[in-house]
Amino acid sequence: MDIRFDDRVAIVTGAGNGLGREYALELARRGARVVVNDLGGSGSGHGQSATAADRVVDEIRAAGGEAVASHDSVATRAGGAAIVAAALDNWGRVDICINNAGFLRNNRFEDLTDKQIDAILDVHLKGAFYVGQPAYRAMRRGGYGRMLFTASASGVFGHAWQANYGAAKSGLVGLSNVVALEGSAYGIQSNVLLPTADSRLAAEMDPGFMEIPAFADAVRNADFAASEGRVVLPFNVPLALYLVSEACSATHGLYSSNSGRYARVRICAVEGWVAPAGTTPPTVEDIGAHFDQIERMENWSEPMTVYDEFGAVARAARAQGVYS
Ligand code: NAD
Numbered sequence: 001m002d003i004r005f006d007d008r009v010a011i012v013t014g015a016g017n018g019l020g021r022e023y024a025l026e027l028a029r030r031g032a033r034v035v036v037n038d039l040g041g042s043g044s045g046h047g048q049s050a051t052a053a054d055r056v057v058d059e060i061r062a063a064g065g066e067a068v069a070s071h072d073s074v075a076t077r078a079g080g081a082a083i084v085a086a087a088l089d090n091w092g093r094v095d096i097c098i099n100n101a102g103f104l105r106n107n108r109f110e111d112l113t114d115k116q117i118d119a120i121l122d123v124h125l126k127g128a129f130y131v132g133q134p135a136y137r138a139m140r141r142g143g144y145g146r147m148l149f150t151a152s153a154s155g156v157f158g159h160a161w162q163a164n165y166g167a168a169k170s171g172l173v174g175l176s177n178v179v180a181l182e183g184s185a186y187g188i189q190s191n192v193l194l195p196t197a198d199s200r201l202a203a204e205m206d207p208g209f210m211e212i213p214a215f216a217d218a219v220r221n222a223d224f225a226a227s228e229g230r231v232v233l234p235f236n237v238p239l240a241l242y243l244v245s246e247a248c249s250a251t252h253g254l255y256s257s258n259s260g261r262y263a264r265v266r267i268c269a270v271e272g273w274v275a276p277a278g279t280t281p282p283t284v285e286d287i288g289a290h291f292d293q294i295e296r297m298e299n300w301s302e303p304m305t306v307y308d309e310f311g312a313v314a315r316a317a318r319a320q321g322v323y324s
Contacts, residue, residue, distance in 0.1 A: 003245045005032035009091045010244070011083060013037045013074045013131055014101025016052025018199035019150070022233045023098055023240055024056055028065030030241070035086045036060070037070040037101065037131075043204040045103035045119060048073075074101045075122040080130025084138060094138035096244045099128045099172075100150045104204045106161040117164045124168035128175055136179065136188065145188035146244040149176045153194045153256060156265070160209035173254055173267070180252035181305065189251035191243045194265060195236040196258040227259035235260050252304055269309065271299035274317045 005027055015024040016038025024034050036056045040049035053069040060067040070086040072079035087094045102124045105116040128149055139145025154162055155169025172192055179190040210216045236257045242248050243255065254265040273290040275282040287294070299319070303309040317323045 003030065003242065003247050005030045005096070005245070008032045008095040008246075009035075009087050009093050010096035010098065011035045011037065011087055011094060011131065011135060012098045012100060013083065013127070014039075016040055016056055018201060019195055019197060019233055019236055019240075020098070020100040021056050022237050023100065024067065025060060025063075026237050026241055027096070027244075028060040028067055029063065032096065033066040033091050034060060034068075035070050035083060035090075036067050037072065037074070037083045037086075039071065039073045039101070041103070043103055043200040044105060045123060073123075074099070074127030074131050075119075077130050080127070080132075081134055083131050084134035087135075088138060093142050094135045095142065095144055096146045096148075097132060097135040097139075098148045098150070098240065098244060099131055100148075101127060102150070102201070104162070104165060104201055106165070106204075106206045106209070108161060108208075109163040112164055120164035121168050121171075124165070125171045125175070128172055132175075132179070136183070139183075139188050140186045143187045145183060145186070146246075146248070147176065147179055147183070147188065147190040148240060148244050149173075149190070149192045151192045151194050151254070153196060153258065156194060156254075160212045160215040161206065162209075176254075177252055184251065189248070191251060192254045193236075193240055193243065194254070194256045194258075195240070196231055196256075197233045197236055198231050199233060226261070230259040238262075266302045268300040268302040269312060270295070270297055271312075271316045271319065272296075274313070274320045274322045277322050 010027045010032045012020050012024045012034060014020040015036040024036050028034050036053045038053035040052040041047045050071045053071055057067045057069045068086055068090050070083045072082040074080060084094060105120055107116055132147065149172040151169040151172045155166045156173065158166065176190045176192045183190055239255060239257045239262045256263045256265050273293040301312040303312060
């Protein structure tokens with residue numbers, strides 16, 4: 001076991017079940033001291049109980065590891081502070097923070113209620129601020145940190161009836177990118193994971209989304225050939241733990257873990273079409289005439305800051321002879 005977490009203090013939110021539980025158990029097995037946070041509600045985020053987090057802490061301790069439970073909600077400012085305080089009060093530092101807690105409240109876009117929108121933004125997106133900010137401050141003091149935000153292929157690529165979840169999960173990508181930029185000054189790295197597993201959260205899905213013909217076709221025609229027996233929790237653990245290890249130097253990244261295929265997901269811009277030189281903007285018709293080129297997957301780049309994009313524009317303009 002080369003990659004170890006001895007003397008590291010890790011916070012894993014939503015670690016009473018599913019993915020979070022697996023991360024917490026493996027981190028502890030590899031030497032980390034773990035805050036096992038879980039509110040202990042249902043897969044749709046209703047109710048609460050201390051038993052989910054307590055059971056995982058008992059499992060870790062029974063195996064000779066170190067862990068403490070936190071039963072606070074990530075979805076409030078006070079809850080986030082209490083989760084981080086559990087790490088600081090017990091061990092005086094925070095090295096790793098895996099933002100993972102969450103649940104689903106699916107509905108058609110036009111029918112989503114304020115309650116369904118708020119609950120999902122609160123737990124997935126605002127929760128990442130509530131836990132992430134105090135954790136980041138502690139990491140900054142320690143001069144070291146690994147943040148992992150849990151997004152979702154459904155949330156980022158798209159899944160019908162999940163506009164609330166998609167907005168929250170995609171928001172985490174922007175959040176992590178900025179944390180990565182700012183954290184680079186203090187030894188803090190930040191990445192995003194898109195996991196896939198048949199957890200109870202996945203079982204919570206209302207199949208009502210099959211009413212959308214094009215989406216239903218995508219579901220029916222999906223090729224699961226390489227996924228048999230692999231859309232399960234443990235297949236997500238290795239990449240998650242690598243990303244929060246000292247061995248990993250990657251930051252500002254987005255990674256997919258699906259059926260044993262591990263891959264970087266990139267947000268890139270293609271070369272596109274550059275309007276003729278000068279300060280007269282092109283017409284709407286010019287855009288229509290060049291739309292194929294604007295769409296073409298050629299000479300793409302992945303800007304790591306907004307300023308990188310200006311460089312990509314300059315390269316495209318030179319390549320197309322608009323500027324020399
Ligand atoms: P899960 O339901 O098994 O685990 C989620 C845990 O979060 C639960 O134990 C729950 O009690 C806890 N939780 C919910 N609200 C909380 C709150 N306010 N404060 C603290 N804890 C809270 O589900 P899972 O599949 O393991 O999901 C974990 C994360 O992975 C979620 O963010 C989910 O959106 C994401 N995800 C899961 C999949 C998948 O296929 N399972 C895919 C993509 C993303």
